[in-house]
Amino acid sequence: MAGEPPLGRHRSPGNVDNSWPKRLRAGHLDGVLTLPMTKSRFAPETSPAPSPALEKLAAQLTGGDRRALAKAITLCESERADHQAEAEALFRLVLPRTGGAIRLGLSGPPGAGKSTFIEAFGSFLTGRGHKVAVLAIDPSSRRTGGSILGDKTRMELLSRDPAAFIRPSPSGGSLGGVARRTREAMLLVEAAGFDVVIIETVGVGQSETAVADMADMFMLILSPGGGDELQGIKRGIMELADLVIVNKADGDLLPAARRAAADAQGALHFLRPKSPNWTPEVVLVSALRGEGLEAVWGGAQRYRAALSASGELSQLRRAQNAAWFASEVRGNLEEALRRAAGDELRALEAEVITGKISAAAAARHLVRRFLKG
Ligand SMILES: Nc1nc2c(ncn2[C@@H]2O[C@H](COP(=O)(O)OP(=O)(O)OP(=O)(O)O)[C@@H](O)[C@H]2O)c(=O)[nH]1
Numbered sequence: 001m002a003g004e005p006p007l008g009r010h011r012s013p014g015n016v017d018n019s020w021p022k023r024l025r026a027g028h029l030d031g032v033l034t035l036p037m038t039k040s041r042f043a044p045e046t047s048p049a050p051s052p053a054l055e056k057l058a059a060q061l062t063g064g065d066r067r068a069l070a071k072a073i074t075l076c077e078s079e080r081a082d083h084q085a086e087a088e089a090l091f092r093l094v095l096p097r098t099g100g101a102i103r104l105g106l107s108g109p110p111g112a113g114k115s116t117f118i119e120a121f122g123s124f125l126t127g128r129g130h131k132v133a134v135l136a137i138d139p140s141s142r143r144t145g146g147s148i149l150g151d152k153t154r155m156e157l158l159s160r161d162p163a164a165f166i167r168p169s170p171s172g173g174s175l176g177g178v179a180r181r182t183r184e185a186m187l188l189v190e191a192a193g194f195d196v197v198i199i200e201t202v203g204v205g206q207s208e209t210a211v212a213d214m215a216d217m218f219m220l221i222l223s224p225g226g227g228d229e230l231q232g233i234k235r236g237i238m239e240l241a242d243l244v245i246v247n248k249a250d251g252d253l254l255p256a257a258r259r260a261a262a263d264a265q266g267a268l269h270f271l272r273p274k275s276p277n278w279t280p281e282v283v284l285v286s287a288l289r290g291e292g293l294e295a296v297w298g299g300a301q302r303y304r305a306a307l308s309a310s311g312e313l314s315q316l317r318r319a320q321n322a323a324w325f326a327s328e329v330r331g332n333l334e335e336a337l338r339r340a341a342g343d344e345l346r347a348l349e350a351e352v353i354t355g356k357i358s359a360a361a362a363a364r365h366l367v368r369r370f371l372k373g
């Protein structure tokens with residue numbers, strides 16, 4: 001298919017993907033990404049010792065037990081304080097096993113073919129011996145199960161595939177809350193041995209930034225429309241893209257897909273490169289026919305190789321961890337402040353609203369008092 005980049009390495013017949021080094025297929029990246037095995041100096045103070053039941057759950061999870069995995073994710077999603085404490089203890093046990101997957105973010109406008117693509121691409125990967133987890137960030141979803149579950153008809157094969165694990169977006173709450181739980185789910189699927197994680201989001205809000213903040217690689221999926229679909233894609237989203245998938249490159253839509261691919265290539269050309277080690281690629285795909293999937297996977301592998309070789313990938317993950325920590329600190333502080341100073345906070349807010357005090361002065365006053373305890 002036109003626009004397909006050549007694959008980096010020879011692929012042997014059969015369903016084993018030999019282009020992926022063995023230790024990666026086994027679920028461990030090049031060591032750079034796995035966390036050091038040394039114990040945290042702080043962990044024992046912040047969470048209780050794990051119970052035997054929790055140790056069993058961790059053992060089952062790291063053994064690849066899907067039910068244990070689902071249970072562990074549910075534990076992390078729970079708002080109950082005792083569940084949160086258990087989740088923290090669980091993370092202490094499994095954290096050294098995380099980091100081993102290639103983390104692919106996938107975003108695109110409604111109807112671009114995200115679900116159809118994930119079904120085809122995920123099945124393509126499990127057919128090559130990979131274990132594929134599909135997660136989602138959908139903060140708008142109040143429906144139980146979120147969009148992925150509603151879309152399971154489009155992921156029929158994958159949802160029955162024993163080498164795949166599909167988890168809908170945590171529902172409700174702020175984008176930050178949803179993203180945090182998806183991030184934790186990502187670590188848990190890694191601990192369970194999944195070596196490819198796909199994090200999906202619909203490309204209509206801030207959620208693609210949240211996905212890009214936790215993925216190694218950001219893929220944007222577009223479909224040919226009236227020829228002007230690129231205008232609908234915000235420049236900021238295009239800037240995030242490491243790979244652009246132009247889907248529906250089949251039948252009558254093929255010429256329009258080729259034009260859209262050329263447009264995307266042109267648009268990318270004028271953007272400041274995100275990485276000194278990678279030039280974003282455009283790939284034509286037909287998710288429906290299963291075409292172009294090799295090219296996408298080839299792109300992901302070359303991307304990973306380029307960023308690993310330069311040290312950029314581990315640097316990216318370290319920066320993501322630091323940003324995650326900063327956002328957790330902010331979230332925790334705000335929550336603690338609301339709990340401790342709720343009345344005063346509301347009183348100050350009322351004064352800010354009516355212009356009696358400036359927002360900056362009110363915030364300083366509140367925080368100063370709070371820190372004094
Ligand atoms: N011709 C063609 N149609 C496709 C292809 N991929 C998806 N479609 C069709 O496009 C429509 C939308 O596909 P979905 O996979 O549901 O798209 P989505 O991006 O998941 O949509 P939302 O979940 O609503 O955001 C469906 O009717 C698909 O059958 C393709 O490769 N070729």
Ligand SMILES: [Mg+2]
Pocket residue numbers: 114115116147151
């Ligand atoms: Mg969908």
